Amino acid sequence: GGMMGGSGGSFDILPISVDPSRRARIDRIPEGIGGTMPDLDIRGASRRDIALQSGMGGMFRRRRNQHSINGNSFEMDRLNFSVQRGATEIWAIDGQNMAHPFHVHGVRFQVLSENDGPVSSxxxxxxxxxLVNRRAEIAIRFDQPAPASTPFMFHCHILEHEDGGMMGQFSVV
Ligand SMILES: [Cu+2]
Structure with missing residues (x-):
């Protein structure tokens, strides 16, 4: 196929040919640009439940303490938990029947399942x-340090939700 453009007719500007036999996941980096990047090894990984919660009174109201994670609305002085540096964890995220774009600082992660099913391409x-559309499991390895004095954050990226408290902090030590 090709993309068409211009008002005075159509013409190919970019031919695109998709090879469906190729995997979408990048599981190896060529040696010339730094080498391998295998999937995370999740054997023995501990599991952490993350419940993204919207309170009563309207899901999109921007009000403090309207939203929470595991029952806690964001508090600047609260360290929600601490993770061991180098550890791999599986986070089971429950969006409580609402879609939340869930973001974690200081890491990259892989999605293991979506709504207990396979991961979309x-x-x-x-x-x-x-985007946690009800539920997702992700695997994270915590390589970057974050002392308790300057922790990383994890939060929903809907502005009304994060401003309303759907955010937490963790250290990596
Ligand atoms: Cu949200």
């Missing part, structure tokens, strides 16, 4: 944000 690569 658009989510098969390395991610720092994933």
């Amino acid at each position: 658009r989510n098969s690569g390395w991610k720092d944000t994933v």
Whole structure:
């Protein structure tokens, strides 16, 4: 196929040929630009449940403490948990029947499942944000350090949700 453009007729500007036999996931980086990037090894990974919660009174109201994660609305002085540097964890994210673009700072991750099923091709690569459409499991390896004084954040990327408290902080030590 090709893309068409111009008002005075149509012409090919970019031929695109998709090879459906190729995998969408990048699972290896050529040696010339730095080498391998295998899938995360999730054997023995601990599991963490992340519930993204919207309170009563309207899901899109921008009000403090309207939204939360695991029952906690964001507090600047709260460290929600600490992760061991170098560890790999599986986060089971529950969007509670609403779609939330979930973002984690300081890491890249792989999506393991969506709604207990296989991962869509658009989510098969390395991610720092994933649209959790009800539920998703992600695997994260925590390579970047973050002391408790300057922790990383994890949050929904809907502005009304994160401003309303759907955000937390974790250290990597
Ligand atoms: Cu949200």
